[in-house]
Amino acid sequence: MISVSGVSKTFGRFGRRTRALDGVSLEVRRGETLGLIGPNGAGKTTLLSCLLGFLRPDAGALSVDGLPVDDLRIRARTGYMPERLGFDADLSGARFLALHWRLAGGDPARTESAVAEAADRVGLERPALARRLKTYSRGMLQRIGVAQATLRDPDLLFLDEPASGADPLGVAIIRDRILDARKRGATVVLNSHQLPEVERVCDRVVFIDHGRLTREETLTGESASRRRAAIRVPVERAIAASEALAAAGCPAEAADGGVLRLASADEAAVSAAVKALALADVPVLEVRSSAELEELFRPGGAS
Amino acid sequence: MARRLVRQKFGSPIVVALLALLALLIAFGAAGDGARGRAFQTASLAMIVLGAGAVSRDVSTGAVQMILARPLSRTDYLLGRWLGVLAAFGVFLAVAAALVVLFSVAVLPAFHAGPEPLSVPGLLRGGAGALLDGLLFSASLLCLSTFLPGYGDLVAYFLVVVGLGSLGGLGGALNRPALVNAARVARENLMPDPDWNALLAGQTSSLEPVGRWVLAVTALLLLAALIFRRREFAYGHD
Numbered sequence: 001m002i003s004v005s006g007v008s009k010t011f012g013r014f015g016r017r018t019r020a021l022d023g024v025s026l027e028v029r030r031g032e033t034l035g036l037i038g039p040n041g042a043g044k045t046t047l048l049s050c051l052l053g054f055l056r057p058d059a060g061a062l063s064v065d066g067l068p069v070d071d072l073r074i075r076a077r078t079g080y081m082p083e084r085l086g087f088d089a090d091l092s093g094a095r096f097l098a099l100h101w102r103l104a105g106g107d108p109a110r111t112e113s114a115v116a117e118a119a120d121r122v123g124l125e126r127p128a129l130a131r132r133l134k135t136y137s138r139g140m141l142q143r144i145g146v147a148q149a150t151l152r153d154p155d156l157l158f159l160d161e162p163a164s165g166a167d168p169l170g171v172a173i174i175r176d177r178i179l180d181a182r183k184r185g186a187t188v189v190l191n192s193h194q195l196p197e198v199e200r201v202c203d204r205v206v207f208i209d210h211g212r213l214t215r216e217e218t219l220t221g222e223s224a225s226r227r228r229a230a231i232r233v234p235v236e237r238a239i240a241a242s243e244a245l246a247a248a249g250c251p252a253e254a255a256d257g258g259v260l261r262l263a264s265a266d267e268a269a270v271s272a273a274v275k276a277l278a279l280a281d282v283p284v285l286e287v288r289s290s291a292e293l294e295e296l297f298r299p300g301g302a303s
Numbered sequence: 304m305a306r307r308l309v310r311q312k313f314g315s316p317i318v319v320a321l322l323a324l325l326a327l328l329i330a331f332g333a334a335g336d337g338a339r340g341r342a343f344q345t346a347s348l349a350m351i352v353l354g355a356g357a358v359s360r361d362v363s364t365g366a367v368q369m370i371l372a373r374p375l376s377r378t379d380y381l382l383g384r385w386l387g388v389l390a391a392f393g394v395f396l397a398v399a400a401a402l403v404v405l406f407s408v409a410v411l412p413a414f415h416a417g418p419e420p421l422s423v424p425g426l427l428r429g430g431a432g433a434l435l436d437g438l439l440f441s442a443s444l445l446c447l448s449t450f451l452p453g454y455g456d457l458v459a460y461f462l463v464v465v466g467l468g469s470l471g472g473l474g475g476a477l478n479r480p481a482l483v484n485a486a487r488v489a490r491e492n493l494m495p496d497p498d499w500n501a502l503l504a505g506q507t508s509s510l511e512p513v514g515r516w517v518l519a520v521t522a523l524l525l526l527a528a529l530i531f532r533r534r535e536f537a538y539g540h541d
Contacts, residue, residue, distance in 0.1 A: 011537070046537070052372055054536040072374045080372035086365025088307070090314040099307065103373035148369075158372075 002028035002051065002156075002187065007060035008211075009046055020046040021057065022211035033178070033188040035202035035219075037195065037293060043211040044191045045083065048160055051189065052080060064156065076105055079154035081145040083161045083191075085133075093119070093129040093136070093144050100148040118147040121180075123173050138165030146174050150181065157181050157188045163197055175201055195293040205293060217293075229265040231273060232286040233258045241282045248276030258285070265289050304375075304383020308357065309391045318352050322395050325349055330402035333429065343429035346396060347436045353391045354441040355457040357384045358448040358531070368536050381445070381531050385524070388441045389434075396430050396437075424504075432499030435516070439495070442520045446527040449534065463493070495519055 009021040020043045028034045036044040049055040050062055053070030064074045087096055097115040106114055119129050122143040133141065146162055159178070163171045171194070178201045181188055192198050198205060199219060207215040233241045235258040242260060245252045250273040252260040262273055270287060277284050312318050325348055333343060358381070361367040370380060407421040440460075447456035467490045474482025497512035 049368075049537055052368070054368055054371065056535060072376060075372065076374040078372055080369065082365060082368055084365055086361070086367065086369050088311055088314075088364070088366065090311070100369070100373070103370060103375060105374055 001030055001065060002189070003061075003063045004047070004051070005061050007047070007050060007057040007062060009043075009050060009055060009057050019211050021050070023060070024208070024211070024213050025060075026206055026213060026216070028187055028189060030187055031182075031185045032204065033182050033190065033202045035198040035205035036189065036191040036208060037193070037198060037205050038208035042208045044208050045160055046211075047208065048158055048189065048191055052078070052158060074156070077154055078156045078158065079149035079151065080158045081149035081160060081162050083164065085141050085145045087133045089132070089134050091133050092131060093124065093133060093140075096133055096144065097129075097148055097151065101151050104152045104154075106152055114151065118151055119144075121150065121177060122147045123169070139167050139170045142166045143170055143173065146177050150177055153181075153184065153186070155184075155186045157186050159188065160191045161193065162190070163192065163194050171197065199293055229262040229270045229273075229287065229289045230255075231260045231262065231270075231277065231284055232288075233260065233277065233282050233284060237282045240280060241277055244276050244280035244282060245273055248272060248279075250276060304370075304380055305387035305390055308384055308387025309394070311360075312353055312387075312391045313394075321352050322349055322398075326395065326399040326402050329399045330406045333399075333403040333406075333426070343396075343399075343433040344436075346399060346430075346433035347440050349392060349395045350388070350437045350440045350444065351457060353395065354388045354437075354444040355454050356448060357388055357441075357445055357456075359452050359454070359456065362536065363453060371536070377532050377534075378528050381449070381528055385441060385445050385527075388445070389438065392437045392441065393434065396433055400426055400430050428500050428503040431503060435499050436496075439516060439520050439523075442523040442527070443494075446523045446530070449527050449531040467493075491515060493519060 004024055004026045007021050007024045008019070011018045011020055022043075024043070024047060026034075036047065038044055046055060050057050051064075051069055053068070062069045064071075067074050091099070094115050097118050098111050101111050101114050101118075102108060115129070116126075119126075124140065124143055124147065128136075128140065133144070136144065142162060142165055146159070149157060149159065149162075157178075162178070163174045166174060175197055178188060178190065182201065188201075190198065190202060203220045204216065204218050206213050207217070231241075231252070238254055238258045238260065241258075242252060242254050245260065245262075250269060251263045252273065253263075254260055262269060264270075270289070274284055274287065325345070329343060329346055332345070358367070361370070361384075367380075371377065403426055404421065443460055444456045447459045451459055467486050471483050471486035471490075474480065474484075474486060491512075492515055495512050495515035497516050498507065501507045502513065
């Protein structure tokens with residue numbers, strides 16, 4: 001379990017001090033996937049850097065399974081992908097992965113096969129592996145970054161904007177690798193601005209603003225606190241649909257484009273709402289369920 | 304880590320070209336003096352390209368965070384970088400020595416340049432002395448590289464050299480023996496310069512400069528480890 005207790009961190013000196021983290025406390029359970037969301041400059045990367053031992057907090061404490069975050073036993077189980085990949089300019093993709101395989105304590109005799117497997121997992125082909133990293137596009141760098149972070153199947157995975165700059169296929173591949181890690185019981189901390197991706201892979205999100213943890217939302221399981229269902233109907237039938245839903249005891253809030261947001265997202269409520277619309281002869285164009293994390297970014301946040 | 308640094312350095316065509324030029328200069332000079340070691344005194348210049356930015360380069364590219372997220376202690380990382388610098392310097396010295404031999408026995412006689420006869424013990428002493436000088440130089444650069452950005456380690460090193468020289472000169476000009484002494488003591492302890500050639504040839508038995516050299520190398524490495532263990536790495540405050 002990852003434990004963060006009252007962590008504060010300030011940068012700068014004298015009159016130009018920036019409080020990047022201000023008394024952040026949270027716990028991440030073993031096997032949980034936690035999303036860190038918040039505006040730019042909120043302190044998310046600082047929190048990740050503290051969790052990895054790159055920064056020392058001014059106050060508070062961090063631990064992983066009761067050990068200091070920079071303990072080498074923890075590092076041996078950790079995979080990390082920074083927002084900007086750090087690498088030697090003359091390094092090829094294959095050499096980069098081989099270097100991290102060895103640094104991660106991988107068997108030197110298995111380096112070649114491990115590199116090939118890691119590249120396959122993120123859809124990097126052999127010719128790309130032979131090329132120097134400085135010739136890679138941003139999306140390719142993100143893919144190889146995820147490949148190096150998941151070498152040796154770490155059970156602690158820290159990812160900082162892993163899908164930033166990736167094309168749709170890359171985003172899907174990166175998502176699948178995170179889901180793989182989740183399936184095998186790894187604890188994942190994901191910092192991302194790609195809210196639909198966060199929603200798809202995370203069990204829980206914490207919203208950080210001005211260095212403070214302002215909200216926490218559970219996205220999966222019975223305690224899911226933010227999941228919302230929405231039904232889209234033809235715009236001209238939106239009023240009739242609202243009335244039908246109200247009459248059926250399924251209150252819904254009308255939004256633009258014929259979208260009706262249901263008060264509850266559980267299966268029974270959605271099923272009852274669709275049935276009510278069918279009985280009222282209102283065509284249902286789309287039913288979707290989402291956590292609507294975007295609302296957290298609006299001034300005042302969502303209630 | 305050591306292997307990675309050697310690859311980084313010899314992977315750069317500019318570094319290789321500069322080292323090749325320096326090795327040729329050493330070979331010409333050493334062949335002329337029978338490889339008695341004087342020409343090897345310039346070999347420490349190779350440390351400028353091999354030792355500068357050993358840590359700060361990794362910090363500026365962000366590679367250090369990715370490496371330190373692995374099960375590798377900061378001390379091991381630092382030691383690996385330093386051993387890599389020394390290994391690269393060793394390779395350079397071996398190439399320079401091979402060129403000295405080549406020039407002495409084949410190239411210069413072919414041009415009737417009349418070189419001094421090659422002295423293998425002189426060649427070995429020259430190489431060993433250069434390696435020991437480079438060891439202290441690299442420890443100084445490594446220590447400075449743990450907290451200065453880019454090639455600030457090299458700039459700071461030369462500022463210290465020039466500063467100590469100026470302090471002594473200033474003390475002399477102002478007729479202040481205390482200032483002259485302070486500059487001398489600082490130079491002798493921070494940058495001890497034992498006459499390795501004479502020591503290895505058994506021409507002198509004074510071990511005092513060697514003791515200062517050992518102390519300086521040890522102190523610089525310990526200081527580097529201390530600074531690097533305390534150092535923080537951030538890339539933005541997001």
